Amino acid sequence: MQGNLAPNSFVASGPLRGNIHVPGDKSISHRAIMLSALAVGESRITGLLEGEDVLATAAAMRAMGATIERGEGIWSVHGVGVGGLLQPESALDMGNSGTSTRLLMGLLSSHPLTVAFTGDTSLSARPMARVIDPLSLTGAEFSASPGAKKNRTLPLMLRGICPAVPISYRLPVASAQVKSAILLAGLNTPGITEVIEPVPTRDHSERMLKGFGADLTIETDGKGVRHIRLMGEAELSPQQIEVPGDPSSAAFPIVAALITPGSEVTVTNVGMNPTRTGLFKMLEEMGADLTYAGEREVGGEPVADVTARHSTLAGIEVPPDIAPSMIDEFPVFFVAATFAEGKTITSGLEELRVKESDRLALMADSLTAIGAAVEEREDGLAVNGTGGEALKGGATIRSALDHRIAMSFAIAGQHCSKPVTVDDMSPIATSFPGFEAMVAGLAQ
Ligand code: S3P
DSSP states (O other), X not given: OGGGSOTTEEOOOSOOEEEEEOOBXXXXXXXXXXXXXXXXXXXXXXXXXXXXXXXXXXXXXXXXXXXXXXXXSEEEEEEOOTTOOXXXXXXXXXXXXXXXXXXXXXXHXXXXXXXXXXXXXXXXXXXXXXXXXXXXXXXXXXXXXXXXXGOOEEXXXXXXXXXXXXXXXXXXXXXXXXXXXXXXXXXXXSEEEEEEESSOOOOHHHHHHHHTTOOEEEEEOTTSOXXXXXXXXXXXXXXXXXXXXXXXXXXXXXXXXXXXXTOEXXXXXXXXXXXXXHHHHHHHHTXXXXXXXXXXXXXXXXXXXXXXXXXXXXXXXXXXXXXXXXXXXXXXXXXXXXXXXXXXXXXXXXXXXXXXXXXXXXXXXXXXXXXXXXXXETTEEEEEOOXXXXXXXXXXXXXXXXXXXXXXXXXXXGGEEEEEXXXXXXXXXXXXXXXXXXHHHHTO
């Protein structure tokens, strides 16, 4: 029984059942705060993720002049207008949040501001060269810490430029954060800023920029390459935004139900943007019993209620081109693969090494520690599944300031004979407040 365990230990406790919702989408929440803070007048946001990462974005926008208030289930933001951000009095502390950092670096780079960015030890190891390189072409200047492999890391100092030079930039890495940083820089830049995106990534920035009235066009050429063009200097008008539930958070109870015998769990109001649903597609290919109901649109994004029932999963080879649409879901996907029949092979996942932790190394080591058969490769994992048998568990896992590692092992523990202990559950507060209560509630 889960009841006698320490709150950071997880073990098989019988079927999981329930009808739940998960907190608001993290990517959409960041963008909702940022764009609202740039519109002239009051925007109202419901369903906002009140996790530490989004609160770091809100604190930064407040420090630069926006008025952001939390009411009863609704956030009110009075923006300052594009170009109207004020010089913050102290460094912007980005905590654990790569999205806050990279998107704000873009946004601020075309304002006449000098801003220091700091973060925790996880964020301070993550590469910022990928945004510094394109943003430097606009005339903005950066003094970053050197970082490993010339990655250029936090702490860093940004000196914005106004007017900035509009650029046309082909993304060398499939990254919605880099794409968004450049588009946000384009908001206060005269002329057309263009991002050329060979591999599609999440398109929340494009959808929301259009929703706020920006002049943004998307053209897909004969080779499937997207050309995203934004006309600056933009004027944004305030909006009412309803943030859907985060599919990246829904992934945890969904995989928990799939691997735990006898389970049936419904997660309501889950974002189903096709640039985010790779996990669901791959699980279905493995034989997962997933059903979708109430398909509708919320805040310009498709949503559905997703029901997952315990399933016999079969190992698959995951095509590398699906990776961007499930990039944050690989840790929990590896957990699902651990209980599948046969081998699951992934490749093209170098990006997982520069997330909140090195997710390939940490998942391989930690799954091995609880009894799984995993081979770590340069660009992916090969997992030999148990065919549905429980794992032995009985190990303590290091979450290494990575919320998704912590949550993945809380889920893996649901089908382990001995408890899986996560050394530090606090990183979960960055993206999924209430996660532990949700897991406990499903096990009742
Ligand atoms: C995000 C983009 C992805 C994702 C991150 C959120 C975003 O990062 O992993 O959690 O909101 O744009 P990359 O752009 O580094 O792939």
